[in-house]
Amino acid sequence: MDIVKRIRLSPAERRDQLLELGIKMLSLRGLEQISIEDIAKMAGISRGLLFHYFPSKRDFHLAIVQRSSDDILGALTPNEELTPPEMLRDVMERYVTYVTDNRDSYVSLLRGPGSGDPELRVILEDNRKQLVDRILIFGRFADIDITPRIELAVRGWIAFVEEVTISWLTEPKIAREELIDMLVGALPVTVPDAAPVVSL
Incomplete structure (x- = not known):
């Protein structure tokens, strides 16, 4: 990775720069292999300043x-100007685009050695909870009565989405559009009450 020419940045800008460099490095190696020394060198700052x-x-x-x-x-972020079926497909299209563009870092976070870290898992679990909440927004737009059973089933669907997508990234045996069709179509199968969300 290139070394950044040292320039004066505000504290917020410097922190953002260091995180962006860390995310770029995550795409090349596992989280546990990200070196403080390498990040500081790329940012053009001292190791001690990074610890500030x-x-x-x-x-x-x-x-x-x-x-x-x-x-x-x-x-x-759901586009609330769309109908629930359009909203769901739009989110799945953007999801597949994101994980394709960030393939190595995405797989590293979900499947790397660090994924068993309790604090890291808290962050990932919060991420999944927020994704569940966003999917349930589609249901509310479709006037579905959100029950604990539906919430649990949507969580199961998200686990399916993650697993299928990682497998596809590793070995893409089907086209991107087929993958998106599968992810969208699996929601009413996993959550029958969600059928109005994907039914035009």
Whole structure:
């Protein structure tokens, strides 16, 4: 990775720069292999200055995971001007685009050695909870009565989406559009009450 020419940045800008460099490095290696020294060198700052923004290497790693989680949630903000079926497909299309563009970092977070870390898992679980809440928004737009059973089933569907997508990234035996069709079509199968969400 290229070394960034040192320039004066505000504290917020510097912190963002370090996180972005960390996310880029995550696309090349596992979270546990991200080096503080390498990041500081690429940013054109001292190792000590990096610790001004992140008290420890672990704090930096967790901040990278949190930023990655925020990025994917930002990419999947529902377009509420669409109908529920259109909204769902739009989100799945953007999801597949995001994980394709960030393939290695995405797989590393969900399947890498660090994925068993309790604090990291808290961030990933919060990410899934927010995704569940977003999917349930589609149901509310379709006037579905959201029950605990539906919430649990939607969570199961999200696990299906993650597993199928990772398998597809590893070995894409079907076209992108076929994958999206599968992900969208699996929702009413997993959550029969959600049929109005995908029925035009």
